[in-house]
Amino acid sequence: MAVITVDKLCKRYTGGAAPAVSDVSFTVADREFMVLLGPSGCGKSTVLRMIAGLEPITSGTVSIDGRIMNQVPAKLRDIAMVFQSYALYPHMTVYENLAFGLRRRSVAQAEVARRVHAAAGKLGLAEFLKRKPHALSGGQRQRVALGRAIVRDPKVFLFDEPLSNLDAALRVTTRNELIKQQREIGTTSIYVTHDQVEAMTMGHCICIMNQGQVVQMGRPLEVYRNPADTFVAKFLGNPPMNLLQGRLEAQDGRAVVRFAGSAVALPKRTASSLDRNVGGDVIIGIRPEDLYETPPAGGAAEITRLPARVIAVEPLGAETLLLVALDASKDELIARIGRETTLKTGDRLDIALDTAAVHLFDPGTTKAIV
Amino acid sequence: MATQARFGFEQLRRVPLVLFVLLYTLVTGGPFLWVAAMSLRTTAEIFKAPYGLPAPAHWEKFVDAWTKSNYGTYFWNSTFVVVIAVALVTVIGAMAAHCLARYNFRGGRLVRFLILSGLVLPPQLLILALFQILLDINLYNTLTGLVLVYVATHIAMTVYILEGFFAQIPQDLFDAARMDGYSDFEIFWRVTMPIGAPAVFTAVTLNFIILWNEFLFAVVLLTDDEKRTLPLGIMHFTGSHQLDVGMAATGLMIAILPIIVIYAFFSETMIKGMTAGAVR
Numbered sequence: 001m002a003v004i005t006v007d008k009l010c011k012r013y014t015g016g017a018a019p020a021v022s023d024v025s026f027t028v029a030d031r032e033f034m035v036l037l038g039p040s041g042c043g044k045s046t047v048l049r050m051i052a053g054l055e056p057i058t059s060g061t062v063s064i065d066g067r068i069m070n071q072v073p074a075k076l077r078d079i080a081m082v083f084q085s086y087a088l089y090p091h092m093t094v095y096e097n098l099a100f101g102l103r104r105r106s107v108a109q110a111e112v113a114r115r116v117h118a119a120a121g122k123l124g125l126a127e128f129l130k131r132k133p134h135a136l137s138g139g140q141r142q143r144v145a146l147g148r149a150i151v152r153d154p155k156v157f158l159f160d161e162p163l164s165n166l167d168a169a170l171r172v173t174t175r176n177e178l179i180k181q182q183r184e185i186g187t188t189s190i191y192v193t194h195d196q197v198e199a200m201t202m203g204h205c206i207c208i209m210n211q212g213q214v215v216q217m218g219r220p221l222e223v224y225r226n227p228a229d230t231f232v233a234k235f236l237g238n239p240p241m242n243l244l245q246g247r248l249e250a251q252d253g254r255a256v257v258r259f260a261g262s263a264v265a266l267p268k269r270t271a272s273s274l275d276r277n278v279g280g281d282v283i284i285g286i287r288p289e290d291l292y293e294t295p296p297a298g299g300a301a302e303i304t305r306l307p308a309r310v311i312a313v314e315p316l317g318a319e320t321l322l323l324v325a326l327d328a329s330k331d332e333l334i335a336r337i338g339r340e341t342t343l344k345t346g347d348r349l350d351i352a353l354d355t356a357a358v359h360l361f362d363p364g365t366t367k368a369i370v
Numbered sequence: 371m372a373t374q375a376r377f378g379f380e381q382l383r384r385v386p387l388v389l390f391v392l393l394y395t396l397v398t399g400g401p402f403l404w405v406a407a408m409s410l411r412t413t414a415e416i417f418k419a420p421y422g423l424p425a426p427a428h429w430e431k432f433v434d435a436w437t438k439s440n441y442g443t444y445f446w447n448s449t450f451v452v453v454i455a456v457a458l459v460t461v462i463g464a465m466a467a468h469c470l471a472r473y474n475f476r477g478g479r480l481v482r483f484l485i486l487s488g489l490v491l492p493p494q495l496l497i498l499a500l501f502q503i504l505l506d507i508n509l510y511n512t513l514t515g516l517v518l519v520y521v522a523t524h525i526a527m528t529v530y531i532l533e534g535f536f537a538q539i540p541q542d543l544f545d546a547a548r549m550d551g552y553s554d555f556e557i558f559w560r561v562t563m564p565i566g567a568p569a570v571f572t573a574v575t576l577n578f579i580i581l582w583n584e585f586l587f588a589v590v591l592l593t594d595d596e597k598r599t600l601p602l603g604i605m606h607f608t609g610s611h612q613l614d615v616g617m618a619a620t621g622l623m624i625a626i627l628p629i630i631v632i633y634a635f636f637s638e639t640m641i642k643g644m645t646a647g648a649v650r
Contacts, residue, residue, distance in 0.1 A: 049545075052545075052549060053548075054545050054548065054549075074548045074549055075548060075549070075550075075551040075552065075553075079549065080549060081545070081546070081549045083542040083545065083546060084542075085540055085542045086542075087540065087542035087543050087545065087546035089543060089546075089547075089561065089564075089565075090565060091564040091565055091567070100547075100550050101549075101550035101551060104550055104551040104552055104556075105551055148546075148550075152550075
């Protein structure tokens with residue numbers, strides 16, 4: 001049972017012009033798995049290290065179960081951390097690596113052995129207990145690092161990009177393994193990554209950071225469907241959301257965006273709800289999966305067609321990515337279409353847009369217009 | 371044909387290198403073998419034929435040197451001074467190197483500069499001051515005094531060797547140990563020292579060899595015969611009034627034995643430690 005509360009956390013390094021982390025606040029509920037997602041250098045690892053007690057806090061508080069931890073040394077916080085580099089002690093065997101933290105906590109020898117063997121069994125490491133880390137593969141090392149956290153049975157798990165040193169195939173299996181373990185054990189966890197696939201698949205909740213600040217928090221699909229600003233819109237989703245310049249107008253009480261020579265009525269929006277932005281410039285966001293070569297049959301979607309020319313076709317097997325340039329504005333869009341397409345570079349098409357899925361952002365603040 | 375020609379050319383290119391290595395081995399190994407031969411011959415035999423072979427070999431000279439010429443005492447004095455000095459300089463130097471490599475603290479660069487500046491100071495510069503200080507604290511002409519001087523003068527090199535290596539140990543390991551509940555002092559002993567073992571062995575071996583052969587400080591700071599270390603003892607045979615070349619050679623072989631043993635055991639780790647530190 002552990003609830004982590006981070007309140008107005010700031011970190012400023014001496015000599016640093018801008019704070020590395022500013023005003024970060026969030027709460028991770030008991031047994032919840034939260035993912036801190038953001039590009040390199042956005043301050044997410046710094047937040048994690050402040051929670052761990054490895055980095056002094058400039059201002060703000062970190063509390064676990066209501067107890068403020070700012071002055072509590074790392075070793076007394078009852079937190080286990082898995083590092084990107086795994087940080088296995090090279091001079092110790094797997095067994096000793098797993099037992100190292102328990103021995104410091106004066107756990108009885110028999111209990112150490114029992115817990116180490118239990119964790120090793122659970123992670124498929126039983127046959128490697130006598131090996132040194134250099135004699136293990138990347139995936140095995142990663143499991144030892146995870147095991148070292150598990151044996152301690154801590155209040156909180158912290159993960160600092162633990163999968164980024166693994167190759168793609170291993171990353172997927174280890175990711176599933178990690179999710180399974182966390183769900184079984186149910187320890188409150190914070191997981192730092194710059195990989196949006198990990199964030200989408202692993203977390204109960206995503207917290208997206210940029211330039212030291214929290215940009216958006218929420219359930220993964222909720223954040224994906226309703227990005228708070230253009231940064232989140234571009235960061236979450238692969239390929240990222242298409243962003244175009246346009247103009248918002250009112251027509252017969254309906255909101256209409258004009259871009260690329262077309263006027264697109266927004267079915268879900270009324271002009272009145274967008275009052276403040278009517279008559280002004282907007283940024284239009286379109287997810288690649290909301291563009292179609294041929295619109296889905298029998299769908300209730302309102303479709304607008306935009307004349308365009310194919311610039312590139314990228315068949316990925318299960319699907320095909322299409323890069324098209326709109327005739328009217330020369331804006332380039334990426335569309336995720338069916339694998340059965342016969343389009344070639346240079347072909348013309350009227351690409352279909354599901355108007356219900358159009359996102360609007362304020363060009364000044366880059367925030368979503370809702 | 372072409373490959374054969376190239377093979378011949380490659381071999382030809384190696385000739386100067388092989389010649390150089392042979393010459394170098396002759397220059398360094400030759401005198402050693404010569405002294406080794408002399409250590410088994412009497413002075414009279416040596417004067418008759420300086421480059422002769424040890425036939426018959428006088429193995430009893432080693433026993434004589436040990437029992438009659440006070441070599442036993444010199445040997446134990448050297449062992450006492452060098453073992454304690456090397457142990458102290460290794461522990462103190464490793465702690466200093468760990469701090470400099472691991473912690474950012476105000477004045478850290480100045481501390482590093484001051485410690486490492488000890489590398490460039492010639493020992494002759496320190497002799498007068500050390501002599502006076504040891505007199506003042508009643509440690510002149512004592513082995514303890516010599517131990518302290520050895521520790522002080524070899525901290526710089528030890529820190530230099532160890533810091534480079536320690537700085538390469540990933541920070542994550544230290545963070546992991548902190549998360550595992552260990553204090554800074556425990557981390558030094560349980561993480562830095564075992565992982566830095568190759569560099570520590572390098573420092574131990576180098577310090578041991580240098581201090582075992584150290585002459586200048588010993589000759590100035592020790593006066594009693596029963597306190598002399600081995601290098602002073604050997605000099606005893608080649609004093610101004612006598613020249614017992616045969617016995618001096620035997621003494622040299624006794625003196626060099628521990629070095630050979632240490633080097634034989636640790637040379638590989640030592641080279642590993644030196645090259646690892648070099649690519650910082």
